[in-house]
Amino acid sequence: MDGYFYALLIVGLVSTIMCLVAGLMKKAPNDPTIYSVLAIEVVLLVYLVGSIVRVALGEQIAGEPWEFWGYLITALIIPLGAVYWAILERTRWSNFVLAAVGVTVFVMGARMNQIWY
């Protein structure tokens, strides 16, 4: 488990909890919940750049490389898709959609770590 895993764990869980609480308080997605999901996207972008650099410097991915990249690219799409889907209809339910992002991306991050090491 590397730093990226822990970054996704913390940012993902904080985002999920924020969005869950906002949804339970019957609030529509607002700046804090949307930015919390975009923060996950930023972590993933850093993960992407960092991983490209590591591979370029000669580090080997222990598992299937294309499985790792597949997970990473899919994970990059999820926060953007969820934000788009959430702001089309701004109700409390959209906050639960946003809440699902953090958990999903965290699980994918755990899998990506397994593949890498």
Added chain:
Amino acid sequence: MTGTETNSAGQQPKQKDTRNTGPGRLLIAVYAVFALSATARAGYQIATKFAEAPLAHILSAFAAVVYIVATISLAKPGRTWFKVSLAAVLTELVGVLVVGAISLFDPVAFPHDTVWSLFGRGYGFVPLLLPILGLLWLNKRRPS
């Protein structure tokens, strides 16, 4: 296209023949994630180790198609799409129950996990929960 989006926060108009609003949006989002992961998993299995367990991998691909159909049909308005949704969600329920039971009692028949193996334990049992929530939602938004 659906005309259900309202820009003001809060209440959306009660439209009978759509299922992509309110809790339905969460349902569709979760279905979309499963469509994505099941497709990726099936594609990976078929590309790399199809010969080891053809049945399990065909089943993986079938599950992926069911999730894709469910996602799209739930997002679409109208009576026809409602029927497609109902068929997809029922297929999914039968699939997860049958495959879950077979994988439990006859693990040899399913040496490779599918989304539905062991009632979706590898995915936190969400595959078992999803068709039940789907049917409840479809019932609530049944076209009159």
